[in-house]
Amino acid sequence: MSVTDDFRAARDRLLTLHSDYHQARREFVWPRFTEFNFALDWFDQIAADPEKANNPALVIVEQDGSATRRSFADLAARSNQVATWLRSQGMRRGDRMIIMLGNQVELWELMLAGIKLGIVLIPTTTLMGPEDLAERVERGEAGWAAVGRSNIGKFAGVPGDYRLIEIGGIGAATTTAATAANTTANTEALQYTDSTTAAVTFTADAPTQADETLLLYFTSGTTSKAKLVEHTHTSYPVGHLSTMFWIGLEPGDVHLNVASPGWGKHAWSNFFAPWIAEACVFVYNYERFDARALMEQMDRERVTSFCAPPTVWRMLIQADLKVLKTPPTKVVSAGEPLNAEVIEQVQRAWGQTIRDGFGQTETTVQVANTPSQPVTIGAMGRPLPGYDVVLVDPNTGEEADDGELCLRLDPRPVGLMKGYYGDAERTAEAFRGGYYHTGDMASRDKHGVITYVGRDDDVFKSSDYRLSPFELESVLLEHPAVAEAAVVPSPEALKLSVPKAYVVLVSGLEPGPELAEDILRYCREHLAPFKRIRRLEFAALPKTISGKIRRVELRHNEELRHSGGTRPDGFGVEYSEADFPRLKG
Incomplete structure (x- = not known):
């Protein structure tokens, strides 16, 4: 057979098994x-x-x-x-x-x-x-x-x-x-x-x-x-056979992926995965995001498959989702974990569950919620066909149910990068010990479902507890006034650090102490005591050019603010639990 025949055979088998995750995991072998x-x-x-x-x-x-x-x-x-x-x-x-x-x-x-x-x-x-x-x-x-x-x-x-x-x-x-x-x-x-x-x-x-x-x-x-x-x-x-399987793309689909050229995700879903499936790539260009206009175009072009980053999903749910008369039957999200509130609102309006997927520029999709599988809200899902995913305890180096998400390299998955060009040291660090190390922390339940915890450099300790920013941000986003949030450690003498939230409000609301108190109260009611948000600031979130929150910059701000020296200009008002006596107890 030709390479085309071999590739088509692997593709067609995944299409046949798109609703049978376990059989696909057992059968699939990368064409090499x-x-x-x-x-x-x-x-x-x-x-x-x-x-x-x-x-x-x-x-x-x-x-x-x-x-x-x-x-x-x-x-x-x-x-x-x-x-x-x-x-x-x-x-x-x-x-x-x-x-x-x-x-x-x-x-x-x-x-x-x-x-x-x-x-x-x-x-x-x-x-x-x-x-x-x-x-x-x-x-x-x-x-x-x-x-x-x-x-x-x-x-x-x-x-x-x-x-x-x-x-x-x-x-x-x-x-x-x-x-x-x-x-x-x-x-x-x-x-x-x-x-x-x-x-x-x-x-x-x-x-x-x-x-x-x-x-x-x-x-x-x-x-x-x-x-x-x-x-x-x-x-x-x-490698993007795995991405096709995650999305559930099939021949004849019309796939819309909201992504900017220049980043890996654009190649994932605006080039390779749709064309592997023999689907049509649909793009809508706009100067300023308009949820209603986007949905009208989706109806007009009969979009059957839709992928968007969490930022876009959060903007969409602020509009009337029922404007879209014929919702896509495949809806997915990638880039950063999606919070439960967004998933639930889309489910109510479109009758479809947004399925998270996890991958990196360095790989294709490794872990995801695949079609026809029950979705655990807030979880990334299960390892995809072709990827041998394990969690490695960073302290012991042993495989565990909590740890750094890694890929076994024997056999090496096809959808994994060659390395970091011109940087042998970083490449060796990423591929050490027989694994590819993603740098992302996760946990796995008894059913094999993997939940994202955070980047290994984002997870932090407060007292003796390890805290995941994503878990705390998920609770913050449930509050009706919160459009976006980022949680970082804020230095504190006794506990080493306490969770601090940077919050962006939904359109039309003004920041102030009353709203800060209400958000802190909500967090107290929905988080265990050791996880509570102790400080809060209303501020725009610094982001990379591809839209990911730069928590490293926020952490640096906290170190400057609480270093004991002269506070630099440009900091906003910080609210603390101690500012609100009614929160005590």
Whole structure:
């Protein structure tokens, strides 16, 4: 059989068993290839099938209602043309190219073309500035950069030996004052429009080796400088069989994933998983999030599958969810754990349970709540087919029911990164002792269901108790006034630290002592005494560029505030239980 046949057989078996988790776990074996090219060996083979060639592969709708629609055949032919043109400009296998584009058709064309050529892709968000880009050029060893016209000016002062490729159209959802002036073509850059005259046939220069580098991702990093994650032509393209199984994607589905280009999650659910399933990728571009408009588009395009990060889910439930007349039958969330209140509201309105999934930029989905399985609210779920997941006690190094979530490496799961590029020390640390160490703490119940506890650097001690920020934040989010919350340790002489909550209120409410007292009271009523929130501050939450809360910054704030020295400017009002005598007792 060909690699296409082998890949299809593994895919089809997971589709057949999508509602039989236990059988899928028993049966599934990763297809392991020595040669594999996702674009040539999979995508183009779908496009070559007369019965599937004209099926929709990509739909992009703009805020004004205009739409771009491409079939599998359209994208196969166009990516051939782009690959042929790039080769004519001197691009060769192993070259490295930054792709800095918004959700526009050229992004998908370039991704497919790059895979066909065997180049290394460095997806980059359009939010990056010159300093970040300089780091990406240097550490990623980029020789090419494909950039939207509205952002190409950011490269003016970026050093390096690279060539620019300018793409017209949108480069971001919004145009800032800094980029508005840069709307004319860059005369020194190659013009992407020239690719339209190239031949629509493409022949690879050589077979693509499975372990060749395909993707370099800079992680967003909540506690340290970004790591450079290296993926191969199989770790994401084949590894996302697990993501397809988690979501429950099937041929003909219309899948909407709310994610920005440049991050691993965009590749997960806006590229690999849907196209592995032969589903259609649907994207809705907007300048400002509008829950009603999003749901109207979901109805119009008949979205059957929906994935969004917790931030989007929290904004959605503040709207009337029943605006959506035909809710998707598959609803999932990833990025950070989702709280029970959100899951329950969506269940009441749509009749569907949001299923959490856990993975990292370094992997595909490892642990998840899969279709047709009972969902334990607040839990990540069970290990997915192909992943041998264990919890390792960080103190003893022994496998346990509570500890760091790790992956056994014998056999090594296909959906795991090659390593951290250019950082042998970090790679060795992550792969020590026969495991891949995720750095995330979790617990497992008697049914094998795994619940997220927190990053190993987020979990903290108060008195002699280990506390999970996620557990405390979940209770805070149940309060009707709380839109977002982050809990960190706040230094305290007797207990070492006490839980401090940073709170963002729902729209229309004003912070003040009365509301602080009410939230603290609610926490006292719903948390064990050793877990109670002792301090509270109303403040915006610092986040990484991909939307994850930077608790490390909040912890630093607490150290400064309670260090005993002069308090720096910029701190808000901190409320303490001691401020409210009625909370005593």
